[in-house]
Amino acid sequence: MIEVNIESKAFGSTPVLGPIRFGVRAGETVALTGPSGIGKSTVLRILAGIDEQFEGTITRPDEVAFVFQEPTLLPWRSVLKNILVPHPRLTPQQGHEALKSVGLEDKAEFFPNQLSLGQQRRLSLARAFARTPELLIMDEPFVSLDAETADEMMRLTEKLIVAHQPAALFVTHDRREAERLADRVILLEHKPTGAEIARDGNEVTAAEIDGVGPG
Amino acid sequence: MQAARLTPLLSLAGLLSLWVVAAVLTDDAQILPKPWQLGPLFLQEAGSGELWSHLLATIIRVLWAFGLAMTLGTLLGLIMGRSPRTNAWLDPWLVVFLNLPALVLIVLCYLWIGLTEAAAIIAVTLNKVPNVAVVIREGARALDPDLDAMAQVYKMPWLSRMRHVIFPQLAPFIAAAARSGVAVIWKIVLVVEFLGRSSGIGFQIHLYFQLFDVAMVLVYAFSFICVMLLVEWLLLQPFERSTRRWRTA
Numbered sequence: 001m002i003e004v005n006i007e008s009k010a011f012g013s014t015p016v017l018g019p020i021r022f023g024v025r026a027g028e029t030v031a032l033t034g035p036s037g038i039g040k041s042t043v044l045r046i047l048a049g050i051d052e053q054f055e056g057t058i059t060r061p062d063e064v065a066f067v068f069q070e071p072t073l074l075p076w077r078s079v080l081k082n083i084l085v086p087h088p089r090l091t092p093q094q095g096h097e098a099l100k101s102v103g104l105e106d107k108a109e110f111f112p113n114q115l116s117l118g119q120q121r122r123l124s125l126a127r128a129f130a131r132t133p134e135l136l137i138m139d140e141p142f143v144s145l146d147a148e149t150a151d152e153m154m155r156l157t158e159k160l161i162v163a164h165q166p167a168a169l170f171v172t173h174d175r176r177e178a179e180r181l182a183d184r185v186i187l188l189e190h191k192p193t194g195a196e197i198a199r200d201g202n203e204v205t206a207a208e209i210d211g212v213g214p215g
Numbered sequence: 216m217q218a219a220r221l222t223p224l225l226s227l228a229g230l231l232s233l234w235v236v237a238a239v240l241t242d243d244a245q246i247l248p249k250p251w252q253l254g255p256l257f258l259q260e261a262g263s264g265e266l267w268s269h270l271l272a273t274i275i276r277v278l279w280a281f282g283l284a285m286t287l288g289t290l291l292g293l294i295m296g297r298s299p300r301t302n303a304w305l306d307p308w309l310v311v312f313l314n315l316p317a318l319v320l321i322v323l324c325y326l327w328i329g330l331t332e333a334a335a336i337i338a339v340t341l342n343k344v345p346n347v348a349v350v351i352r353e354g355a356r357a358l359d360p361d362l363d364a365m366a367q368v369y370k371m372p373w374l375s376r377m378r379h380v381i382f383p384q385l386a387p388f389i390a391a392a393a394r395s396g397v398a399v400i401w402k403i404v405l406v407v408e409f410l411g412r413s414s415g416i417g418f419q420i421h422l423y424f425q426l427f428d429v430a431m432v433l434v435y436a437f438s439f440i441c442v443m444l445l446v447e448w449l450l451l452q453p454f455e456r457s458t459r460r461w462r463t464a
Contacts, residue, residue: 066368076383086369
């Protein structure tokens with residue numbers, strides 16, 4: 001079980017997040033949405049342990065995977081090394097299997113800049129799932145992809161989520177992404193003391209998600 | 216393409232011709248010998264073993280000073296680039312050392328430590344560390360924060376982070392610092408040898424300076440220039456190419 005219990009978070013004297021509390025169960029996929037610049041990515045970074053400057057507590061498992069908005073690969077290491085370097089306990093065989101799960105098995109010795117953006121995103125997904133994460137965090141993972149590639153990535157993500165059953169939290173501004181992937185939607189709204197949860201559950205409507213606009 | 220390859224050769228031939236013209240006009244081998252007059256002297260020094268022993272002494276000093284300056288400068292630059300607080304404290308020191316003439320540091324090291332090998336190497340190292348640190352600091356400031364976050368999320372061990380995330384990003388800066396480092400260090404080593412050592416190319420140049428033997432000064436100077444050109448072609452350029460391999464793949 002993942003527990004987020006943020007009391008507050010500020011950048012300097014500017015409050016960014018107010019009280020935000022929610023949990024994500026194993027096997028559950030939650031979409032986090034809200035207006036642009038409200039602090040959704042900050043919530044993800046706090047949950048992942050990247051940002052530790054906040055008031056509150058986080059309960060998270062050991063195995064955390066993060067799919068960043070950009071593929072965030074090591075351009076100077078081969079495709080296979082991009083799986084094995086962050087996961088040194090994996091054997092090369094397991095690395096190849098992770099690549100196979102996203103259809104990159106024949107690109108193992110390529111460098112990332114020899115891949116298309118879609119392939120780089122798939123590599124980033126393979127890296128995230130290579131060690132069966134208990135918590136999967138994704139920051140707008142399908143943004144800036146053409147419709148066809150985004151659809152293919154979503155299909156792949158669905159398949160991997162079903163296979164590995166992590167607790168998953170992802171940021172999105174897209175109603176279709178939320179409807180397709182999420183079991184539950186959390187909507188953030190601006191408050192003077194920082195962002196707070198406006199709605200949490202299945203009842204967040206498509207119109208509310210559309211209302212936040214692209215970010 | 217052919218012309219582009221010929222240009223540096225033609226340019227060097229031009230320099231050589233200029234030397235020949237100057238030597239002919241001077242018409243005094245004691246002041247400026249003709250290029251071909253250096254050949255027999257070079258063979259004489261190489262044959263007696265004198266050239267090699269002094270060359271080796273200088274190379275060892277260059278290697279020590281280079282290794283120390285690169286290691287300390289890289290560490291200092293990395294820390295200063297990553298921590299604004301440390302940078303605020305150490306930046307004024309860096310400015311002071313950057314503006315301290317090499318000669319002052321050399322003289323002070325000899326006065327404080329004595330005319331020893333350690334003093335010579337420390338003097339050269341201290342001269343170069345600030346330059347390396349400044350270059351590496353720029354590299355450290357340009358490190359990709361997203362890659363840092365990625366390394367943190369996947370709990371990459373420190374050594375692995377350094378090897379796979381930090382150093383590949385710093386490599387072009389390290390290569391630049393190394394290249395300018397080698398060029399500057401060997402020149403300072405010669406000064407250090409000139410002032411307070413009894414071996415090395417700098418010592419020999421000092422000796423022949425006192426004897427007013429321009430030809431021998433040139434023989435020793437050119438021998439070491441050749442060594443440094445070999446270092447450039449055989450070590451530095453291949454290293455630079457290897458750090459760029461992924462960009463051109």
